[in-house]
Amino acid sequence: MSQTIDCGKCGMLLYFGEEISRRLYMRAIPDEAAVLAAYDNTCPRCGAPLSTDSVKITFKRRAEHVA
Numbered sequence: 001m002s003q004t005i006d007c008g009k010c011g012m013l014l015y016f017g018e019e020i021s022r023r024l025y026m027r028a029i030p031d032e033a034a035v036l037a038a039y040d041n042t043c044p045r046c047g048a049p050l051s052t053d054s055v056k057i058t059f060k061r062r063a064e065h066v067a
């Protein structure tokens with residue numbers, strides 16, 4: 001699974017990569033809130049306040065099958 005986080009207002013891509021919950025053990029990215037905090041909880045494009053309720057979080061399955 002991959003995950004994207006988009007601004008709920010203007011659609012700016014804020015995060016794209018491995019599903020964040022799967023990265024917990026690596027402590028690379030603690031959670032969605034930390035991603036938003038990296039932007040000072042404000043969209044760099046439109047200035048909208050970012051929260052886990054206002055952004056659009058999308059999960060996508062990988063297209064390829066597991067070998």
Ligand SMILES: [Zn+2]
Pocket residue numbers: 007008009010011012043044045046047048
């Ligand atoms: Zn925005």
